[in-house]
Amino acid sequence: MGRFNKLETLNYIKKAKVVPVFYDASLEVTIEVASACYRGGIKILEFTNRGDLAWEVFKELEKYCKENLPEMVLGAGSISDSTMADMYISMGANFIVGPLTNQNVAISCNRKKIPYMPGCLTPTEISNAEELGCDVVKVFPADSLGGPSFVKSILAPMPWSLIMPTGGVDMDPAGLKEWFDSGVFSVGMGSKLFTKEIMQNKDWALLEKQCKELSKILKDIS
Numbered sequence: 001m002g003r004f005n006k007l008e009t010l011n012y013i014k015k016a017k018v019v020p021v022f023y024d025a026s027l028e029v030t031i032e033v034a035s036a037c038y039r040g041g042i043k044i045l046e047f048t049n050r051g052d053l054a055w056e057v058f059k060e061l062e063k064y065c066k067e068n069l070p071e072m073v074l075g076a077g078s079i080s081d082s083t084m085a086d087m088y089i090s091m092g093a094n095f096i097v098g099p100l101t102n103q104n105v106a107i108s109c110n111r112k113k114i115p116y117m118p119g120c121l122t123p124t125e126i127s128n129a130e131e132l133g134c135d136v137v138k139v140f141p142a143d144s145l146g147g148p149s150f151v152k153s154i155l156a157p158m159p160w161s162l163i164m165p166t167g168g169v170d171m172d173p174a175g176l177k178e179w180f181d182s183g184v185f186s187v188g189m190g191s192k193l194f195t196k197e198i199m200q201n202k203d204w205a206l207l208e209k210q211c212k213e214l215s216k217i218l219k220d221i222s
Contacts, residue, residue: 002094003066004073006113009094010135012073013115013164013186016044017218019097020211021077021166021190023048027057029202031064033194036204038069040211046097046188048077055087062092075115082108089114097138097188101125106132117164121145123154126161136162136185143168148182155183164188171210173217180221189214 002009013019020037022045024030034045047058058076065072075095076088082104085096089112096109101118109116110133119140120126129137139145142165146153151163165179166188179187193214198207 001089001112002074002092002114003070004094006115009073009075009115012044013095013136016042016215017180017186017221018042018214019044019046019075019164019166019186019188020193021046021048021097021188022194023050023054023078024199025051025054025057027060029199030057030061032202032204033207034061034065034069034072034074036207037211038072040208041215042211043069043071044073044075046075046077046095048097049084049088050078055084055091058088058093059091066092079105081105085109085116099140101129101132101134103132106134109133123158126154126158126163130161136164138188139163139165140188141167148178148184151179151182151184159183166190171214171217173220176217177221 022033062074065074073094076093077097079085079096079098080100080102085105085108095115097117099119106116116134117136117138118129118134120129120137126137162185164186165184169187169189170192
């Protein structure tokens with residue numbers, strides 16, 4: 001089970017306003033990335049289940065975070081079935097994210113009071129996910145749906161919905177302000193934060209600097 005309860009996790013996501021999305025097959029690289037985010041003030045990470053034996057990396061990363069990054073809220077992404085969700089929850093995932101909505105994943109997460117943020121594309125999909133007990137839904141790919149204007153359109157008749165767009169969200173202050181002005185709960189950010197330059201050069205100091213800058217931008221927006 002995760003080290004943080006459901007309310008603690010959701011409240012932190014609301015406060016941080018961003019969930020970094022990352023995968024690498026190397027435990028060493030993943031630890032460096034998590035540590036740089038942590039030092040930069042972003043104490044949450046969605047580690048995606050995108051490679052063979054990704055769960056082994058996650059398992060060791062959670063052990064490292066528990067020991068060295070105690071405030072890090074670690075979750076698992078790219079989860080599309082309940083078997084995988086149960087596995088990651090048993091290894092300490094504090095939240096589960098998926099590219100789609102799966103009823104059995106929702107049941108597994110609800111049973112253990114783990115936030116489940118499924119991928120949705122339409123008002124009907126969002127509503128169906130909410131009926132399954134999902135507090136926050138991930139709109140993905142957000143940039144292909146019209147961006148902030150899509151969120152505004154959804155929230156007009158469904159103001160209770162909590163939306164986290166992922167895909168195409170970058171660090172541009174004006175762009176981020178537009179997302180939050182549209183009413184998003186938080187944003188997911190992957191390659192725009194973990195740039196090719198940072199990853200190729202293993203420039204963890206630059207990543208820490210980026211996280212500090214992003215934290216400041218998001219704080220100023222609020």
